[in-house]
Amino acid sequence: MPRLSIEVQGVVQGVGFRPFVYRIAHLHGVTGWVRNRPDGVEIEIQGPRTVLDEFLVSLRKDRPAPARIERIATCETIEQAGEASFAIVASGHSAETRPSVPADLAICPECAQELDTPGDRRYQYPFTNCTYCGPRYSIIEGLPYDRPKTSMKGFPLCADCLREYQDPLDRRFHAQPVACPVCGPQLRLTDGHGVAIAAKVAALVGAADALASGAIVALKGLGGFQLLADATSTGAVARLRQRKRREEKPFAVMFQTLAALKRDCDVSEAEARLLGSPEAPILLLKRRDGGTVAAAVAPRNPHLGAFLPYTPLHHLLLAAVDRPLICTSGNISEEPMAIDDADAFERLREIADVFLLHDRPILRPVDDSVVRLEAHGMNVLRRARGYAPLAHPVPSQAPPILSLGAHQKNTIALLNRGQAVVSQHLGDLHSLQGAQLLERTVEDLLKFFATRPEILACDLHPDYASTRLAERLAVQWQVPLVRVQHHHAHVAAVMAELGLAGPVLGLAWDGSGFGLDQTLWGGEALRVDAKGCQRVGHLRTFPLPGGDRAVKESRRSAAGLLWELSGATGPVDNLYTASEQPLLHSMLERGLNTPRTSSIGRLFDAVAALTGIRTVRGFEGQAAMELEFAAERASDPEAYPWAFRGEECLVADPAPLIQALLKDLQQGLSVAIVAQRFHRALAELALAWARHADLKAVVLCGGCFQNALLTRLVRERLLNAGFQVHLPVVFPTNDGAISLGQAWVAAQRSLLDS
Ligand SMILES: [Zn+2]
Ligand SMILES: [Zn+2]
Known part of the structure; x- marks a missing residue:
């Protein structure tokens, strides 16, 4: 009988792939074995030709959802006599095996089905999971990934769970966090001092009732504590903002189902797939008019960070509350999330009215991922x-x-x-x-x-x-x-991700970072290859009165830029009180606490202040975001002009840009068109630097490219001029x-x- 050797590469370890292979081998009645290899999974199967073909179809088609197959290679191999069954065998060449730590996975459709099936032994059990889903990274103490090395070690398996765990034909075969209501973790509801209010189902009902009445609930989730509130209630949102000291930064919203989510957001097919994927990230989506979510959730923002329940506990809670919930990290400002109960009480007591807890320890904070297509x-x-x-x-x-x-x-x-x-x-x-x-x-x-x-x-x-x-x-x-x-x-990160050897032109545009020349960089054109980095262009530097304070007050960037270009701050003097003005001018005149920067992020701030879109406080990146949203509302082909100087290093001078922009504003042109022309000017800047560097490959990176409009305009301009444009896909473009x-x-x- 023919025998095939099959190599599978991709994300195939820690996602239930070997048990899956075992099951389809049994289903088709082939003999052979499967084992992990350093770079994937290796399979040998033996049986009638047609059956082997069916096995291969099933291998691709029925793979577990979290698995990603990048490559399947098959070749004929020598028939083995006397082989009676199919087996999962120990990994080959264990010394060569590269360890991998599996990521946490959203609840799979089978587990969600059981959760909703009355009579199932895991009906409404908030900690159900299987080989295809459930906690991983957040509960692992050490490798290899086995139950005794997870925070589930304190929950001995009951007889039923043990049977499933040991049965290669069961979906829970070797599912390390497997649990059920008899042997697994349980819920409890407490006040901010840990005093018990309710347990198990009553705890869930209690939390749902609290949310429905406008209370804020601290939830011990998968990778840390989250703060939940009724996203449809303006009062609840205001309470959360005030207690969390978060004035305007948007909150993410969890919807019970995709259908519910579609009432508030436009969702493409690709976006729907991503929402329902095992990674189940928060997805930035376009908000629809007349949705159910309160405007204060994301003020003056045409987008909404939306996601679907990714643990059984979220499923049950959302179903019980029957409305979308704000679901945000359990922290104050930008601190790490709380992961243990004592820390959560300490830090979140003033914010949350009640705490919905469980007894499965979280070993490290794992925040929700945020993605945009x-x-x-x-x-x-x-x-x-x-x-x-x-x-x-x-x-x-x-x-x-x-x-x-x-x-x-x-x-x-x-x-x-x-x-x-x-x-x-x-x-x-x-x-x-x-x-x-x-x-x-x-x-x-x-x-x-x-x-x-x-x-x-x-x-x-x-x-x-x-x-x-x-x-x-x-x-x-x-x-x-x-x-x-x-x-x-920044540039090197994209080269590493995409396997680019260089030389490339890297356009690294962000808020600011420590430069090589005592200035704050952030509007850089860098030639990068394996040997190093050469600065081939940058924005003309300008002073930032107040240094770090300028990050929070875009009017400071505007004052510094105007001072640099004209020696006066006239157009923004009205943004300062009479008592603030002398201090500002003295700082600029004497250069006190006034670092110089070439940052495009700060140029965004300056333009946001000049247009009156945002002048003072806000969260990081808010001024640039609001400028982007304004520009999205306009359609105008013009771009503001630049002046350039320098030979080796091409310095971009925004003087003509700012002059034209101020003139437009004086003449009463809409802020949306001004913002659009500014974005287009940056696309022209990218092209000027690309032509100057004369390298085919251009890498776009830095926090500014979180701006979707800027990214689109720069990318199109460069592609149309014949350049190759490289953007990160797997890793963030920001400091992550x-x-x-x-x-x-x-x-x-x-x-x-x-
Ligand atoms: Zn599952
Ligand atoms: Zn059990």
């Missing part, structure tokens, strides 16, 4: 649940490298044996909790991958918590520390990818040195 593909704004810490191939012969990232939206990365593992979004490192989480995550990754880094990498900024930790570890481990310029790392870029730069340097 754009014309060019996926734009990952926050990479966490469902995606992290899945490894990404980055072929390299370099020794193990650990990089600690930047300061905001931070991640860390481990580059080892041809793959990069980038941690989940860790958030900002301003707080003590943030710095502690950074350190714990370093320990986590090194433990999981049993690696001792031989090189460390960090940012150039001396005061980042990540830089300080890198310096300490470098001394402790006696390894070299590579400091990588922020925007160089800095760690990956640092690791890539350190790897190239180590290879050049050796």
Whole structure:
């Protein structure tokens, strides 16, 4: 009888792939075996030719939802005599096996079905899961991924669960977190001091009733605590904003079903697939008029961060409340989420009215991922649940490298044996909790991958918590520390992700990062290859009166820019009180606490202030976002002009741009058209730098490219002029990818040195 050897590559480990192969082998009655290999799964099957063909069809078609098959290679092999059955065998070449840490997966359709089926033994059980779904990364203590090394170790399996766990034909065969109402975790409802209010079903009903009456509920979710509130109630939203001290930043909303979500948002087929995928991210969608969600959830914002219930607990709660819920991280401002009960009581007591808890420990914070689908593909704004810490191939012969990232939206990365593992979004490192989480995550990754880094990498900024930790570890481990310029790392991250060797032109546009020349960079054109980075263009620098305060007050960027261009601040003087003006002018005249910047993010701020769209406070990126939304409302082909100077390094001078813009405003042109012309000017700037650099491949990166309109205009302009445009797909364009870029730069340097 014929025998086939099959190699399957892709995401096929930790997603129930071998049990799936076992089941279809039994179904088709073939003999042979399946085992994990370092780079995928290897199968041998033997049987009649037609049956083998059916097996191959089923292998592709019926694969578990979380599995991704990138390649299947088959070849004939020698018939084995006397083989009676099909078996899952131990992994081959265990020394070569690259460990992988599976990501948390959203509840699968089968489990959701059981949840809703009266009489099923897991009917309405909030912690049901199987090989295809459920917690992973958030409950794993160590590898290999087995129940005793998870936070489920304190829940001995009942006889029924054990039978399922041991039966290769069962969907729960070797599902490490398998549980049922008899043996698994349970719910309880408490007040802010842990005093019990209700348990099990009554706890769920109690939480649902609280939400329906406008209360705020702290929910112990999958990867941390979340704050929930009725998204249709203006009062509940206002209460949450006031208690969380979050004035205007949009909240994400969880909808019970796709049908309910479609009442509030436009959803394409591709977007619907992503919403229902095992990763189940928060998706930024276009908001519909007349939806059910209160306007205050995302004020003056045409988009809504929407998602579907991804745990059985969310399913049950949403069904019980029967309305969309705000579902936001359980923290204050940008601190890490609370993951244990005591910490949650401490930090969230003043915000939440009641706490819906369970007794399955969460071992590390894993936030919800945030994604937007754009014309060019996926734009990952926050990479966490469902995606992290899945490894990404980055072929390299370099020794193990650990990089600690930047300061905001931070991640860390481990580059080892041809793959990069980038941690989940860790958030900002301003707080003590943030710095502690950074350190714990370093320990986590090194433990999981049993690696001792031989090189460390960090940012150039001396005061980042990540830089300080890198310096300490470098001394402790006696390894070299590579400091990588922020925007160089931005470009390198995209090169690492897409496997670009360079040279490329990297347009790294963001808020600001520490430059090589004592200024704050952020409007950069960089020529990058394996050897290094050369600055071939930048925005003319301008002063930022007040330094860091300018990030929160766009009027400061406007004042600094006008001062630079004209020596006066006339058009924005009305944004300052009579008592503020002398201080502003003295700062600008004497250059006190007034760093210079070439940041395009700050140029966005300046234009937002000049147009009156946003002048003072707000959340990070708000001014640029509102400028983008304004521009989306207009359609105008014109672009404001630039002046250029310099030979090697082409400096872009926004003087003519600002002049034309002020004239338009004086003449009463609509802010929408002004904003549109400004966006188009930036597309022209990209093209000017691309022509100057004379490199075919252009990489777009940095926080500014979270702006969908800017990305589209720049991309189209460059493509039409014959350039290749590269954007990240798997990793964020913002600082969440800095760690990956640092690791890539350190790897190239180590290879050049050796
Ligand atoms: Zn399942
Ligand atoms: Zn059980």
